[in-house]
Amino acid sequence: MQEHSDPPQRQRSTGLRGGSAVPTKSSRSDTMGGAMGPLLHWVQDVAAVTFHKARRTLFQAAVLFCTLSLLLWVSIFLYGSFYYSFMPTVSFSTPVHFYYTSDCDAAESGLCSYPTANISFMKNDRDQVMANGQPYRVSLELEMPESPVNEQLGMFMIKMSCYTKGGTTVSSVGRSTMLHYRSGLLQTLSTLFFSPLLLTGMAEQKQLIEVELYQDYKTNAYQPTVGAVIEIQSRRVQMYSAQLRIHAYFTGVRYLLYNFPLTSAVIGVATNFAFLSVIALFGYLQFMWGGLWPPDQVRVRVMMGDNTRIQKRREEARKRMERENSQKELNAPAVIGSISEADDHQGNGTVAESSAEGPAVVLDASGAPATHTEGEESHDSEGPEETDGSNVLNGSLQSQSGETAVRHRPGPWMSL
Numbered sequence: 001m002q003e004h005s006d007p008p009q010r011q012r013s014t015g016l017r018g019g020s021a022v023p024t025k026s027s028r029s030d031t032m033g034g035a036m037g038p039l040l041h042w043v044q045d046v047a048a049v050t051f052h053k054a055r056r057t058l059f060q061a062a063v064l065f066c067t068l069s070l071l072l073w074v075s076i077f078l079y080g081s082f083y084y085s086f087m088p089t090v091s092f093s094t095p096v097h098f099y100y101t102s103d104c105d106a107a108e109s110g111l112c113s114y115p116t117a118n119i120s121f122m123k124n125d126r127d128q129v130m131a132n133g134q135p136y137r138v139s140l141e142l143e144m145p146e147s148p149v150n151e152q153l154g155m156f157m158i159k160m161s162c163y164t165k166g167g168t169t170v171s172s173v174g175r176s177t178m179l180h181y182r183s184g185l186l187q188t189l190s191t192l193f194f195s196p197l198l199l200t201g202m203a204e205q206k207q208l209i210e211v212e213l214y215q216d217y218k219t220n221a222y223q224p225t226v227g228a229v230i231e232i233q234s235r236r237v238q239m240y241s242a243q244l245r246i247h248a249y250f251t252g253v254r255y256l257l258y259n260f261p262l263t264s265a266v267i268g269v270a271t272n273f274a275f276l277s278v279i280a281l282f283g284y285l286q287f288m289w290g291g292l293w294p295p296d297q298v299r300v301r302v303m304m305g306d307n308t309r310i311q312k313r314r315e316e317a318r319k320r321m322e323r324e325n326s327q328k329e330l331n332a333p334a335v336i337g338s339i340s341e342a343d344d345h346q347g348n349g350t351v352a353e354s355s356a357e358g359p360a361v362v363l364d365a366s367g368a369p370a371t372h373t374e375g376e377e378s379h380d381s382e383g384p385e386e387t388d389g390s391n392v393l394n395g396s397l398q399s400q401s402g403e404t405a406v407r408h409r410p411g412p413w414m415s416l
Contacts, residue, residue, distance in 0.1 A: 067280065071273055071276045071277060071280065072269075072273060074272070074276060075269045075270075075272035075273040075276060076269055078272045079265060079268040079269050079272055082268070083257065083265075083268075086253075086254070086257070087254060087257055087258065088130070088131035088134050088248060088254075089123075089129055089130075089131070089246075089248065090247070090248050090258065091245065091246065091247045091248065092121075092129045092130075092245070092246040092247075093243060093244070093245045093246070094119060094243070094244050095241065095242070095243055095244075096117045096119060096140065096230060096242035096243060096244050097117055097242075098115035098116060098117045098230075098232065098239075098242065099115070099116060099117065100112060100113045100114065100115050100116065101113040110235040110236040111235040111236070112235070113235070114231050114232060114233050114234070114235065115231070115232045115234075115237065116229065116230070116231045116232075117229070117230045117231075117242070118227065118228075118229055118230075119227055119228045119229075119230060119244055120226065120227045121225055121226055121227055121228065121246075122226055122227075128219075128224055128225075128226070129246060130217075130219045130224075130225060130246065130248075131219075131248075132218075132219055132220070132221040132224065133218055133219075133221070134218065134219075134248055134250075134254075135216045135217065135218055135248070135249050135251075136214065136216075136217045136218070136246050136247065136248050136249070137212070137214065137215055137216070137217075137246070137247045137248075137249060138160070138212075138213045138214035138217050138244070138245075138246050139210055139211060139212045139213060139244075139245050139247075140158060140160075140210070140211045140213055140230065140242060140243070140244055140245075141208060141209070141210050141211075141242065141243040141244075141245060142177070142208070142209040142210075142211065142239050142242050143206060143207075143208055143209075143239060143240040143241045143242070143243075144179060144206060144207055144209055144237075144238065144239045144240065145204070145205065145206045145207075145238060145239075145240060146179065146182070146187070146205045146206060146207060147238055149236055149238055150179050150237070150238050151179060153178070153179075153234065153236055153237060154178055155176050155177070155178045156176065156177065156178065156232065156233060156234035156237055157174050157175070157176050157232075157233040157234070158174065158175050158176070158177060158211050158213070158230065158231070158232055158233070159172070159173070159174040159230070159231045159233060160172070160173050160174075160213045160214075160228055160229070160230050160231075161228060161229045161231075162217075162225045162227070162228045163225070163226070163227055163228065163229070164223045164224065164225065164226060165224070165226050168223070170220065170223055170225060171214075171217070171225075173213055173214060174233075175211050175212065175213055177209055177211045178209075179207055179209065180207055180209075190205075191205070206240060216249070230242075230244070
């Protein structure tokens, strides 16, 4: 029976040992959860920090982008404003309408007066066409037919007079001109060749005559030109129309701005952008860090004045204490002499009584009591020599009597 009962017990003991050695599913899950907990917390912390940094970086990038965009637009606006205000009108063209009188005898061939026109150099009756100091080329274009009258006219004069707002003439010029010569054969061939266009009205037998009146005209700032009077000094001239043209000739910066507009715009905008960026950077440094130079230097400079005043006060206090000490040293022999006489005549008992009275009363040379008081700024003086009345009366007086007699003038008590 005992042999049969042993195997179940062995099996149970073996099973218990085996159960303790083999881990279960719950223990494995607890172990994995304990190991994954710190890892999850670390991942969450890293994600939170990364998200915070990313959000801050994104915000800074957005602020930087907005700032750069604003600076760019401001730079473009400044360059456009400069170009509009600095560059004058490049060219100006206006039709010229001549008028003449017709109250003369109609039997005479030609006009009754010279054709005359009055031209205004004001845009919208406010702005001047020509800028002050800018050279302009002024020319007159005449559209004249190839008529026998104009061919027989020959040369004729064109006069131009510029005037100010008050009507004062500031400049006057006259130029001569005529039709270009064409022979009869050339006119015949031209008529045959252009006959289809001439018949349809797409071409006409006319010439465009350009007369240069001013090559380098400059208006004065004190007497600006506001208009001109153009006169053709011929009564037989025939013309279709006339046009006055004013063209500016630029030099220096205006020449570069007009002939190289794209390059000038890039350079101007870049310069404005760099200048505004430097100003914005200085403002940022001043707002965030207090500027490029720390305020400690300013504080040191301000405190230098205070230290100087304090040093002057200390110097005055030291001089005052020296004067007081020198006065005390001059009065010391009389005090010692009076006390020594009292000691010789009255004995040691008198010295003991005087020492018991207190150190505040000291006799001067005249015999009047003087109360010893310290100065208000005695603590600032460097090593003032002060002698307490109690020390003088308690024994140090006898040890210093020899030095006092040597240093000072002998008093009346030494003659005894």
